[in-house]
Amino acid sequence: MEITDVQAIPLAHSLPDGQGLGDARGFGTDRGTTLVRLETDDGAVGWGEAFAPGPMATATVETMFADDLIGMDPFEVESLAERSYTDPYHFGGDVVVQSAVSALDVACWDIIGQHVGRPVHRLLGGTHCEELTPYASTMYFTESDRPIEQPIREAVEEGFTAAKIKIGAGLESDVERVRTAREILGEDADLMVDMNGNYRPHQALESARAIEEFDVTWIEEPVPPENLSGYRELRKKIDTPIAAGEAHYGRFEFKELIDDRTVDIVQPNLGRCGGLSEARLIAGMASTENVAVRPHIWNSAVGLAAAVQFAASLSSYPHTRNVPEPMLIEFDRSENPLRSDLLESPFDPSGGSIDVPQEPGLGIEIDQDALERYRSD
Numbered sequence: 001m002e003i004t005d006v007q008a009i010p011l012a013h014s015l016p017d018g019q020g021l022g023d024a025r026g027f028g029t030d031r032g033t034t035l036v037r038l039e040t041d042d043g044a045v046g047w048g049e050a051f052a053p054g055p056m057a058t059a060t061v062e063t064m065f066a067d068d069l070i071g072m073d074p075f076e077v078e079s080l081a082e083r084s085y086t087d088p089y090h091f092g093g094d095v096v097v098q099s100a101v102s103a104l105d106v107a108c109w110d111i112i113g114q115h116v117g118r119p120v121h122r123l124l125g126g127t128h129c130e131e132l133t134p135y136a137s138t139m140y141f142t143e144s145d146r147p148i149e150q151p152i153r154e155a156v157e158e159g160f161t162a163a164k165i166k167i168g169a170g171l172e173s174d175v176e177r178v179r180t181a182r183e184i185l186g187e188d189a190d191l192m193v194d195m196n197g198n199y200r201p202h203q204a205l206e207s208a209r210a211i212e213e214f215d216v217t218w219i220e221e222p223v224p225p226e227n228l229s230g231y232r233e234l235r236k237k238i239d240t241p242i243a244a245g246e247a248h249y250g251r252f253e254f255k256e257l258i259d260d261r262t263v264d265i266v267q268p269n270l271g272r273c274g275g276l277s278e279a280r281l282i283a284g285m286a287s288t289e290n291v292a293v294r295p296h297i298w299n300s301a302v303g304l305a306a307a308v309q310f311a312a313s314l315s316s317y318p319h320t321r322n323v324p325e326p327m328l329i330e331f332d333r334s335e336n337p338l339r340s341d342l343l344e345s346p347f348d349p350s351g352g353s354i355d356v357p358q359e360p361g362l363g364i365e366i367d368q369d370a371l372e373r374y375r376s377d
């Protein structure tokens, strides 16, 4: 089997003026991303996502990888990650290169799964897994004056039993938002907060202590992703687990997060971290330091599918059945047709669980009409 066609497909969707979504750093309206489609000589088609802007990711796939991919056996998938660090030398850790590798890697795993008739999570060594627990990513900062409790109420009505909310825009606002979310979710639900790296360590510490009474499951990116000394400082002073990883790329950056438990939870994004091959290495490193792995997902449905398969493959080490800890999977509740419209059978988080596709590969079918509707080239 060999790859005969490589396509990078940029997708874009923009929210209307005044409807931008935000985190503590500001508002955004662009939900663009890039899909990769690989085809083999036996007619198999594999999909992956580079969670990076179309023009950059497309150029990277086409100029750095496409020629060498033609004729490659998808079973040689791990050679992609190896090549990304050695050829193009000096560009290996670059976010766009890692995003391109992520897409190509996931597309190869999709094809391998189809070839052997197994879902990807089984190929990665996971046990049989039918469903995961989704958490609603919600309570974004908005440009409109929508009541802050409305989105978390909607998530509860949909059946979510866990949620992550945006904070990080000041102490008073943090406490108000966390208190509101906790009241609506109920006291047993997992509630996570995301500061999006908007604080200096002393500000994050002050906020973490102020919201401690609301029993937060993890605090995400309390300080900027580059500020590893800030993470180490906070971990010594905060009892709540700290999570990071959505802005880190490749095994070498994740090693820094994992070593000496700089954070308690790493969050590789399957469209940026280097793909399933790299994520598997990251999960292996994390297990040696007793660091948990919970994938970050703000992608299209293809990136979501890769993350679902990856999460379904993860070991629960060191937990036994006596210490239940659900494999929480992020499910963005903001408007994004690239997530909701791109598959023939979209993922459905209602009812508080999400089905893990059991069909071969990623187990997804792309809706070709939707693909054409949102492609931006």
Ligand SMILES: [Mg+2]
Pocket: 194, 196, 220, 221, 246
């Ligand atoms: Mg985040």
